[in-house]
Amino acid sequence: MSSGANSNQRYDAIVIGAGHNGLTSAAFLARAGLKVLVLERNSYIGGAAVSRELHQGWIYSNCSYVCSLLRPEIYRALDLARHGLQIVPYGGGVTFTRDGDYLGGYVDKDVKRREIARHNAHDADAWQRYSRDTMRQCRFIRSLLLRTPPDPTSLKLRDLRELLYLGKRFADLGEQGIYDTIRFYTLSIADYLAEYYESDLVRANFSGSGIIGTALGVHSPGTAYVLLHHYMGDVDGQAGAWGYARGGMGAVSKALAGALQSFGGEIRCDAPVEKVLNRGRQVTGVVLASGEEILADRVLSNLDPKRTFLGLLDQKSLEPELVAKARNFKIRGSSGKLNIALDGLPEFPALGRNHPLHCGDLHFLDSMARFERAYDDWKDGRWSRDPYLDLLIPSMTDPTMTPAGKHYMSVFVQYVPPKVQGRDWTQADRDAFRDTVFDQIETQSPGFRKLVLHAEVRTPQELENEVGLTEGNIFQGELTVDQLFFNRPFPGFAQYRGPLRGLYLCGSATHPGGGVMAAPGANAAREVLLDLGRPEGVPEGWSDD
């Protein structure tokens, strides 16, 4: 992977961090002919998009685990298929009920409607309305994903043009559409769903997408929007569908790295950056923990603004106001993960054998109150006693993950605090947390525990220590309206540029946020190229729609 750069070498651009966004930025810059170097702290690339063999014979997507939001424009432009990335769609999902029944989210729309009707006839009709309205919000935001947010206070031509574009997109929604959109961005997921569904079970079934990765409860205003981060993607043109990267999420990073290298870019692992160097207001390169200096006039940071501005920059060069903004940026860890090696396929009696949804997302919270109480626990600084799980068995769809006949289970857990009542996680905490999750799975899959060969327990603390995501927040910063679009990461710094000339941010802490979209990386590359007077590298407002 490493291709021995030496300290005398000079690059056009250095990217700090080989997460999917860092690799994407680097690939676009290399494609435009820049001499690019990516520096990665770990001995492996990928950040939170990795495949790791942590139990012999088992490959875990041990952080991010499913794929949908990766922008098709980027997939195509970087020819990721040629570099080995294959997205395999998986089927639907299930919400189990405590009384032994379930609500099935089938892929086939008619079957799904009939299934909802089995629980509540009114809600089956409402689902059509819900799908239509939610997809309308998806279409609206999709057009903004590969655009640089305008600065609403600026009178620069480009900002005014982008504001006008935004105004026009709004006007296109029509009067009622505008009202609906404002409400959508300010409602809680609970209130949004209540406008459609009567049944508590049906509401709970759709609630998870509003709070995944977010330190807010289903009743917190602003959570309806988070829904979009789970609906605005697609797999093979199927809007809202989700899939697996064959071979695990590391395949995404591998393909991006392949693309980068095909354009002549370089990657160095085990190369933690200590500081960004500057002369006056101009970036001049980086210095590694080893003391080695590498020079470049442009440095892109895949790290969040706290780590970048407060950790890597010379503090004397920063305005106190910027320091305050970086400190106030909300990055709250709220989720954890279990990666489990299984001796066989666990059964879920509610589904019976050979059920088509067995390979989908399995969920266990069947009421809004259970969701909200799970959040209340997090506020008190402990993991949810009755958590929200998003459970998948990727090996049912992708047999390359495990030895034949064995299985890999990925369990995303919400809510898990970055610290347990203010102190660091202990091994006893981790064991108790694992047991909480196992207990919930056992309620629907008796005997599940006996199948467990190995379980990796990941709390926000592991995510922070291994991947460098502050507080273990999977989106590199809360996805609340005060931190979205021209407010992401904070006002005045939403156009990917840092406080020094030549310094850029390219991680998920920038617009449009997290979820393995690679859009922040592409947008940051566009800004770098624009500053070089080469606007053709990453088109503005690039959209397949």
Next chain:
Amino acid sequence: MTERAPIFIVGGGHNGLVCAAYLARAGRRVVVLEAAERAGGCAATHEFHSGFRVSSIAHLLYGLDMQVAGDLNLTQHGLAYAQQNLRSVALHTAADALVFDGDSASGAGLDAADRDAFQRFVAARRRFAAVLACWHAAPPPRLALSGWRDALPVAKLGWAVRRLGRKDMRELLRIATMSVDDWLNEYFTSARIKGALALDAVLGAWAGPRSGGTVFASLHRAAGGGAYSVPQGGMGSLSAALVRAATAAGAEIRCQARVAGFEVVAGRVSGVRLASGETLACSGVVSALDPQQTLLGLLGARHLEAEFARRVQHLRATGTAAKLHLALSRAPEFHGLKTQDLGERLLIAPDADYVERAFNPAKYGEYSPQPVMEIHLPSIHDASMAPAGQQVLSAVVQYAPHNLAAGWPAARSRFLETCLETLARHAPGLRASILHAELLTPADIAERVGITGGHWHHGELALDQYLMLRPVPGAAQYATPVAGLFLCSAGTHPGGGVLGTPGRLAAAQLLAREAAP
């Protein structure tokens, strides 16, 4: 020739009376139909124990529309203040009280940094609240952005933000949707200041300090100028002044006239039906009742387009505030409170987490085991409220959700006990001096005053129900889809809090519509 049929104002709350006064001043024949024995609605004074009187629901004025007060000569019609510019005092069971007076905070444990932060915070809140105040002065525009003519009033809203200057504009766009907890954490280290300011943002709301949008609620409250005052004789004397102003202008006020429904002919409201069976022809109706009751109850969904009716049905209006009234044989002694501060606005909200924890149970249809309170003793500054030497304590208590799972009849006495326990922790000798206690739950308020959900603001004051979204799109400019039927309650722009602005703006809209060809 018969005289032209009158315009009926349904409900004699403060907004109804304001609207009536303005229409009468414009020469319209106006009749206010009030179900109760006396007009006043939420701004009323009642005797809850022999010789003890209290402001029934709202107990402090903090945003009365100064234009209304001036136009209607309320001072001349008898509105006087027992006390103005009340200070806010944060109580604590184990420490001296903190006193907030304008932009200064003082009290035990506050250091220079806290005091300085408080000053900066109040100044920032004032600057941002001024934007809202500017928006509140006119009806909200529609967002039909099909041409320049439509865009102009919208641009005007934007201009109020733009005028702040680059730094403040950025800041307002950032904080507008934020939770007050996050905002306060950026300013303060003192838990007690945060607690008191968090309470201001959630009074009357189905929200806790960590709920998004509570910064907005805090700015909304500050938009009225941020000063608290108490009318002489309680809030009922504000209504009495409004009644006199309306009557002097020529409006007629008919009490004990409960409206049961509207007559609609060819899409236009042609009359009102009273509960007594009487039907009265009208030339128009302005309803001061909450939007749900007006549109779904009195009018009926059958007169409305389905999508519009659905929006009204989904209005968020679950009241969480209860009102506690105590007749006391002597003045209470609160821990850490100086005697001269007893007549101020006393707050029980020791820290923001306490407030958030108080909100938690409301989400599950339960009341707070440790409630927050806004307390005022009107009798300290107004001898007419209690017999000599005795006192009245009036408190807003949260959270007491209207939709209590256990049902209020079963839970009422337990919740009263919870309230008294909370008070007694701050004022240990209080219990022995209680002559009588009255608790009004949101269910009682719903029944007594006739507000859906017992919600003071006639619908949650939140961003999804603000400006052109209040109460719902299609009725946000006071006119409803049914010709001749208007809304003027706190459920319309700019919202609740005994402002009178909805009444004034609704009257202006009605007159403008009449004048339009």
